[in-house]
Amino acid sequence: MSQAKLYIPRDAGALGLGSSDVEMAMIAALKKRNIDADFVHTGSRGLYWLEPMIEVATPQGRIAYGPVTVDDVEELVAAGMLDGKPHRLRLGKPEELPFLKHQSRLTFARCGIVDRNSLDDYRAHSGWVGLEKALSLGPAATVDLVTKSGLRGRGGAGFPTGIKWKTVLDTPGAQKYIVCNADEGDSGTYADRMIMEGDPFTLIEGMTIAGVSVGATKGFIYIRSEYPHSIYVMQRAIDRARKAGVLGADAFGSGKAFDLDIREGAGAYVCGEETSMLDSIEGKRGQVRAKPPLPAHKGLFGKPTVINNVISLASVPWILANGAEAYMNFGMGRSRGTMPIQLAGNVRYRGLFETGFGLTLGEIVDDIGGGTASGRPVRAVQVGGPLGAYFPRNLFDTPFDIEAFTAKGGLIGHGGVVVFDDTVDMAKMARFAMEFCSIESCGKCTPCRIGSVRGVETIDKIIKGERREANAALLADLCDTMKFGSLCALGGFVPYPVMSALTHFPEDFGLVRKAA
Amino acid sequence: MPVPNYEPWDETRAAEVIAEAAKQDGACMPILHAVQRTFGYVPEEALPMIAQTLNLSRADVYGVFSFYHDFRHERAGRHVMKLCRAEACQAMGADALHKHARDKLQIGWGETTADGKVTLEPVYCLGLCACAPSGMIDGKVYGGLDNAKLGKLIDRARAA
Ligand SMILES: Cc1cc2nc3c(=O)[nH]c(=O)nc-3n(C[C@H](O)[C@H](O)[C@H](O)COP(=O)(O)O)c2cc1C
Numbered sequence: 001m002s003q004a005k006l007y008i009p010r011d012a013g014a015l016g017l018g019s020s021d022v023e024m025a026m027i028a029a030l031k032k033r034n035i036d037a038d039f040v041h042t043g044s045r046g047l048y049w050l051e052p053m054i055e056v057a058t059p060q061g062r063i064a065y066g067p068v069t070v071d072d073v074e075e076l077v078a079a080g081m082l083d084g085k086p087h088r089l090r091l092g093k094p095e096e097l098p099f100l101k102h103q104s105r106l107t108f109a110r111c112g113i114v115d116r117n118s119l120d121d122y123r124a125h126s127g128w129v130g131l132e133k134a135l136s137l138g139p140a141a142t143v144d145l146v147t148k149s150g151l152r153g154r155g156g157a158g159f160p161t162g163i164k165w166k167t168v169l170d171t172p173g174a175q176k177y178i179v180c181n182a183d184e185g186d187s188g189t190y191a192d193r194m195i196m197e198g199d200p201f202t203l204i205e206g207m208t209i210a211g212v213s214v215g216a217t218k219g220f221i222y223i224r225s226e227y228p229h230s231i232y233v234m235q236r237a238i239d240r241a242r243k244a245g246v247l248g249a250d251a252f253g254s255g256k257a258f259d260l261d262i263r264e265g266a267g268a269y270v271c272g273e274e275t276s277m278l279d280s281i282e283g284k285r286g287q288v289r290a291k292p293p294l295p296a297h298k299g300l301f302g303k304p305t306v307i308n309n310v311i312s313l314a315s316v317p318w319i320l321a322n323g324a325e326a327y328m329n330f331g332m333g334r335s336r337g338t339m340p341i342q343l344a345g346n347v348r349y350r351g352l353f354e355t356g357f358g359l360t361l362g363e364i365v366d367d368i369g370g371g372t373a374s375g376r377p378v379r380a381v382q383v384g385g386p387l388g389a390y391f392p393r394n395l396f397d398t399p400f401d402i403e404a405f406t407a408k409g410g411l412i413g414h415g416g417v418v419v420f421d422d423t424v425d426m427a428k429m430a431r432f433a434m435e436f437c438s439i440e441s442c443g444k445c446t447p448c449r450i451g452s453v454r455g456v457e458t459i460d461k462i463i464k465g466e467r468r469e470a471n472a473a474l475l476a477d478l479c480d481t482m483k484f485g486s487l488c489a490l491g492g493f494v495p496y497p498v499m500s501a502l503t504h505f506p507e508d509f510g511l512v513r514k515a516a
Numbered sequence: 517m518p519v520p521n522y523e524p525w526d527e528t529r530a531a532e533v534i535a536e537a538a539k540q541d542g543a544c545m546p547i548l549h550a551v552q553r554t555f556g557y558v559p560e561e562a563l564p565m566i567a568q569t570l571n572l573s574r575a576d577v578y579g580v581f582s583f584y585h586d587f588r589h590e591r592a593g594r595h596v597m598k599l600c601r602a603e604a605c606q607a608m609g610a611d612a613l614h615k616h617a618r619d620k621l622q623i624g625w626g627e628t629t630a631d632g633k634v635t636l637e638p639v640y641c642l643g644l645c646a647c648a649p650s651g652m653i654d655g656k657v658y659g660g661l662d663n664a665k666l667g668k669l670i671d672r673a674r675a676a
């Protein structure tokens with residue numbers, strides 16, 4: 001009999017739901033039967049309501065079972081799981097599951113599929129094709145191709161990636177840097193984490209393409225301390241890439257040097273802001289810098305620096321390998337390509353859904369997400385993290401597109417979609433947004449540092465019923481001051497969740513809904 | 517539940533750890549992390565040592581140390597339990613879960629149980645927002661928490 005092969009997801013999400021214990025139980029169950037098995041460690045496919053989702057290799061292809069608990073293991077093995085036999089947890093071929101079938105997985109094509117530790121498996125799944133292309137094109141043409149693809153930063157601000165790279169390419173400097181923003185502080189987002197823990201070589205490839213293209217010899221990946229697992233997987237991948245000569249003095253045989261280091265954050269949300277991150281890497285307090293100068297001109301240690309989000313960088317290999325036009329063909333308007341939408345919170349089908357821009361919020365929440373996990377009606381959806389607006393049902397026709405969301409007073413940010421059912425208290429959520437700002441403010445500007453504290457007090461008064469109308473007007477004024485008087489988007493955007501809660505859900509503040 | 521193994525404060529050992537981490541560019545954060553990983557906290561005595569290594573003032577180093585939520589000046593309880601208070605976890609009932617945990621532990625946020633076994637801290641998102649509510653104990657992650665699951669983890673933490 002040929003050796004059995006099992007695929008075990010070991011990203012933090014699957015581990016948090018017990019995949020490691022399931023693996024141990026599986027090892028014991030097979031040992032008892034003298035069955036030799038190969039356990040391949042993967043990331044997650046991103047269908048978290050089915051995790052731990054264990055797959056087996058069969059002559060018909062991979063067959064998935066999930067969600068598997070330790071108590072199911074004996075029964076699964078006895079039922080013939082290793083041959084893909086029926087069982088109540090059998091899901092069939094993962095790629096046939098509607099949630100996966102309806103996606104356009106470009107950036108996440110390999111995530112949850114490949115052996116995340118194996119350079120051979122990476123190459124076998126079209127790894128390094130983008131880097132090879134970049135090296136054959138040369139710097140200027142590579143940067144041009146990235147610009148033409150229409151890729152915009154996936155970290156939140158949506159700035160065209162190619163234009164940023166061009167600025168650094170055109171800025172003279174003996175030393176330049178690539179900084180990868182893996183701070184992923186937004187609640188409701190986990191795409192960066194999934195890539196780092198499921199397909200780390202993609203990020204290494206994307207950063208290497210950036211490095212050899214703009215003339216940077218050194219890259220830093222700034223990973224938040226809340227992601228110990230990402231740090232572990234990325235470090236191992238970097239070590240292997242270095243050993244294989246992908247990184248180093250002659251990176252990938254390009255004749256150019258490029259190497260990577262990881263820097264660990266320390267629990268400050270604001271360090272996701274790019275200039276604050278640069279200060280943090282330099283070993284300082286993570287305070288936001290005034291711009292100009294742009295990081296592209298004077299960034300890390302005062303040198304020209306490309307700073308990009310994990311997903312921006314991890315999308316580049318696919319774009320190089322398949323061409324700018326292929327990427328452009330996804331999306332709508334000025335939002336081109338795909339976006340990993342991260343369904344989170346109280347939603348039935350919780351997971352990552354990569355698709356071209358343009359689905360409506362209603363399609364995302366009701367059709368793809370399947371409504372709430374609690375079975376109660378959806379009342380509010382926060383899109384784009386703690387600084388994103390709350391959307392009520394009557395705005396569910398808004399298409400998932402950077403400009404369309406801006407037009408509705410919201411933002412897409414890093415693509416997190418957090419669903420709340422009708423038990424949510426929106427005054428409490430508004431208060432939380434302000435409180436979060438006061439906890440995380442870097443302290444540089446008064447409207448953010450002091451304003452957020454005043455904001456919490458004011459919302460408390462409204463909740464308590466103290467001069468509600470007057471305090472609501474005061475809150476609106478305060479938000480205005482913060483919006484226009486803050487240096488960065490922490491103080492500047494916190495008015496979005498606060499004011500959207502107040503505007504769309506006044507009854508939760510004890511206020512009367514104004515006629516539309 | 518395994519207990520994290522921290523070394524008692526030792527100046528020679530600290531000098532070693534600091535020198536090793538100081539090899540990196542922008543070494544202040546890596547040094548603070550290394551010291552905390554070794555001793556479980558950043559002892560007061562370590563600050564002037566770090567300052568001297570980096571050619572900074574003690575106030576500079578203190579400024580960096582105090583800016584970041586992660587660094588602590590005192591030893592924590594034997595286990596550090598971080599529970600996520602951010603939006604996606606709130607949407608799945610984190611507030612009620614946290615109240616249950618605080619009642620069971622009889623402490624508030626940032627406090628340590630009287631027996632010194634558990635320190636409870638808030639965290640704002642662990643990237644487990646599709647497996648909410650979530651938490652992390654001594655660096656190990658847990659998703660899909662409810663009163664029963666968390667209660668069991670608390671019992672295990674207190675037993676060890
Ligand atoms: C308060 C604040 C937090 C941020 N957090 C993140 C983050 O966690 N990850 C990220 O990629 N960008 C974050 N950003 C956006 C970055 O400043 C920057 O726009 C981004 O790293 C640029 O990369 P991109 O063009 O590839 O998106 C944040 C911005 C602000 C103001």
Ligand code: SF4
Pocket residue numbers: 270288440441442443444445446448449486487488489490491492
């Ligand atoms: S808005 Fe807040 S976080 Fe941003 S620079 Fe000003 S004080 Fe710092």
Ligand code: FES
Pocket residue numbers: 187188189600601602603604605606640641642643644645648649650
């Ligand atoms: S909001 Fe709790 S893990 Fe992200």
